[in-house]
Amino acid sequence: MGTAIRNVAFDCADPYALANFWARVFDCPVDPEHHPDDEEVTIEPTSGPSLFFQRVPESKRGKNRVHVCLEPDGPGDDEVERVRALGATVVADHRDPDGGGWVVLADPEGNEFCVLRGDAER
Numbered sequence: 001m002g003t004a005i006r007n008v009a010f011d012c013a014d015p016y017a018l019a020n021f022w023a024r025v026f027d028c029p030v031d032p033e034h035h036p037d038d039e040e041v042t043i044e045p046t047s048g049p050s051l052f053f054q055r056v057p058e059s060k061r062g063k064n065r066v067h068v069c070l071e072p073d074g075p076g077d078d079e080v081e082r083v084r085a086l087g088a089t090v091v092a093d094h095r096d097p098d099g100g101g102w103v104v105l106a107d108p109e110g111n112e113f114c115v116l117r118g119d120a121e122r
Helices: 015-026 076-084
Strands: 009-014 041-043 050-055 068-070 088-094 102-106 112-116
Touching: 009 015, 015 041, 015 076, 015 102, 076 088, 076 102, 076 112
Parallel strands: 009 050, 068 112
Antiparallel strands: 041 050, 088 102, 102 112
16 A cells, blocks of 8 residues: 655645745646635645645744755756745755755745755756
């Protein structure tokens, strides 16, 4: 018997707003049946599992123990700047001069994720 990833879940204060941020990251729509006051919102990126956002009363504390790693099809540096323009903030920069490494960012609610270097940079 096997198993599969159904979705990646994000606890958050505002599921609709956070889903919209990630929808812009993945260039996919938020289901039009979801509304700003919904307790749960899901998006379906064209690659990878769906992302599920659920309202919780507590704020994020501490470092994520699990996070999403993004592998851009172009330069990682360009992707870092693109997601920063969408509202992400840089937490730590681990890029190496030789083209390796990654950048840790946080989404608007503080959930960390990484942007890896693109294939051409490695």
